[in-house]
Amino acid sequence: xxxxxxxxxxxxxxxxxxxxxxxxxxxxxxxxxxxxxxxxxxxxxxxxxxxxxxxxxxxxxxxxxxxxxxxxxxxxxxxxxxxxxxxxxxxxxxxxxxxxxxxxxxxxxx
Amino acid sequence: xxxxxxxxxxxxxxxxxxxxxxxxxxxxxxxxxxxxxxxxxxxxxxxxxxxxxxxxxxxxxxxxxxxxxxxxxxxxxxxxxxxxxxxxxxxxxxxxxxxxxxxxxxxxxxxxxx
Numbered sequence: 735x736x737x738x739x740x741x742x743x744x745x746x747x748x749x750x751x752x753x754x755x756x757x758x759x760x761x762x763x764x765x766x767x768x769x770x771x772x773x774x775x776x777x778x779x780x781x782x783x784x785x786x787x788x789x790x791x792x793x794x795x796x797x798x799x800x801x802x803x804x805x806x807x808x809x810x811x812x813x814x815x816x817x818x819x820x821x822x823x824x825x826x827x828x829x830x831x832x833x834x835x836x837x838x839x840x841x842x843x844x
Numbered sequence: 845x846x847x848x849x850x851x852x853x854x855x856x857x858x859x860x861x862x863x864x865x866x867x868x869x870x871x872x873x874x875x876x877x878x879x880x881x882x883x884x885x886x887x888x889x890x891x892x893x894x895x896x897x898x899x900x901x902x903x904x905x906x907x908x909x910x911x912x913x914x915x916x917x918x919x920x921x922x923x924x925x926x927x928x929x930x931x932x933x934x935x936x937x938x939x940x941x942x943x944x945x946x947x948x949x950x951x952x953x954x955x956x957x958x
Contacts, residue, residue, distance in 0.1 A: 777848075777935060777949035778887070821887070830875065830939070830944075831889035831900060832947060 735760055740822050740835035747812060748843050754808040755838045757822030767805050768823040769796055772837065777836045778821055782807070809840075846870065848950035861901050862924040865953045869918070869933045869938030875899075876919050877939075877947060878911060890934075893919060905909035923951045 740757045745754045759767070766785050772780040782789050782806055786795040795808040809816055822835035849868045857863050869876045878890040890909070891901040895916035904911070908927070913919040923930055933952045939945040 736886075777951050779949070780946050783946075826889075830892055831903065832878065832879075832887075832937075833889070834879075834887040836886040 736835075737761060737826075737833045738822055738824050738825060738835040740834050740838050742838060744839040744841060746841045746843060749814055750809065751812050751842075752810045752817060753759050753812055753840065754806055755840075756804050756806045757835050758802075758804045759790045759822075759824045760803070761824065761826075762800075762803060766825055767796075768825075768832070769794075769805075769807050770821040770823055772821055774818075778834075781820070782822075812842045814842050814844060816840065817819075820839065848932075848936055848938050848948055850950040850953050852953060853951065854954045854956075856958065857926055858958050859928055860925045862922065863926055864956060865923075865934055865936075865955070867919045867921070867936030867938075867950060869899070869936070870948055872940065873938035873948075874916070874941050875939040875945070875947075876913060877923055877933040877937040878919070879930050879937065879949075880910045881935070887935065890921075923955075926955075927956050931955055931957045 737760050769781045771781045782796045783797045784798050785790045793810045797806045819837040819839045821837045823832050846930050847912045876893040881887045889903040892899045893913045896913050909942045935952045937947040938952045939947045
């Protein structure tokens with residue numbers, strides 16, 4: 735089983751829609767979680783950090799379910815500019831290396 | 845403030861040749877990381893420097909890969925000799941100091957081995 739698993743998609747949704755995707759992780763001791771965004775042929779950029787039950791930043795909400803070992807990302811009122819690959823990232827506890835999921839590709843259609 | 849920079853942006857070499865990738869972290873960042881994404885796979889950790897010391901090199905695939913960070917500033921990653929399976933995008937990231945500090949990624953070097 736992979737340490738971090740995501741549905742690779744692709745997700746194609748119309749502009750203005752709400753979209754959500756999940757990520758599961760295998761290490762129950764993990765304490766922090768991140769969502770990174772990666773545009774085509776660009777570097778990953780931090781979107782949100784999740785340290786407790788969840789985090790909200792504008793149209794973006796990340797939630798953590800420790801019992802089921804998954805985190806989710808919800809995007810409301812989606813914009814064309816939200817089209818990207820969203821990477822679920824879990825730091826390896828005891829180390830500082832990041833463990834990435836494969837990424838979920840999202841395309842917002844006009 | 846300048847971000848993480850990497851050079852070259854692209855490199856195309858033949859199997860058996862040597863390639864050296866360079867990463868300049870954000871000024872003042874003690875931590876420097878190398879990651880790699882091969883086609884169809886997730887981004888994977890290669891190694892981690894704290895200043896000039898290798899803190900964790902558990903992700904280095906084999907002894908054809910050599911990373912250095914002399915003086916604790918920029919880092920180089922040399923692949924010698926390159927193999928076809930080394931093709932991918934090599935990302936460098938840096939962070940300030942603490943475990944939870946955000947890692948900032950460079951634009952990556954796209955390596956193609958023919």
